[in-house]
Amino acid sequence: MAKDRILIIDDDQQICKILRDYFNYEEFEVFVAHDGQDGLEKIKELAPDIIILDLMLPEKNGLDICRELKPHNQIPIIILSAKNRENDRIKGLELGADDYVTKPFSPREVVLRTKNLLRRINREDNKEELEFAGLIINREQRMVKVKGEEISLAPKEFDLLWQLASSPKTVFSREKLLELVWDFDY
Structure with missing residues (x-):
């Protein structure tokens, strides 16, 4: 059976490394992009099953990526951001994110939220x-x-x-x- 493919788009290399290790342990196939433009290119190239997306990115911010993706795409998105005010979370969800996790975060929680979201989507796909x-x-x-x-x-x-x-x-x-x-x- 094919592994679920996850794309992490975050400019913080330490966060990417931690998440990559946790997702690899859970047998995900993990890809990383460190800026918004590279992230969009990898989305088109890889067609990931789910995206973990930071909002404050160089080149193109996370909200712009959501805005660009969601009208044409059903790939689930979990926003992972230091922006923790209510209006930031609401804006991300309104633009099509499926979940919103604020930094600092628990990597285990992000993995569980990802698995739960994929399981829910797979049930709908059946x-x-x-x-x-x-x-x-x-x-x-x-x-x-x-x-x-x-x-x-x-x-x-x-x-x-x-x-x-x-x-x-x-x-x-x-x-x-x-x-x-x-x-x-x-």
């Missing part, structure tokens, strides 16, 4: 049927209907369609699709 305008995809029966007419797909074609349709606002890299659909490990 739907058996998806419906779009004129398109029905049933995972259990591996059946696809377009405007009421059943169409035949090869097994990998069905798997690819399901993967894309079940995450309609997520952009996947070629490598991520190969990993998810063909079980290639990069």
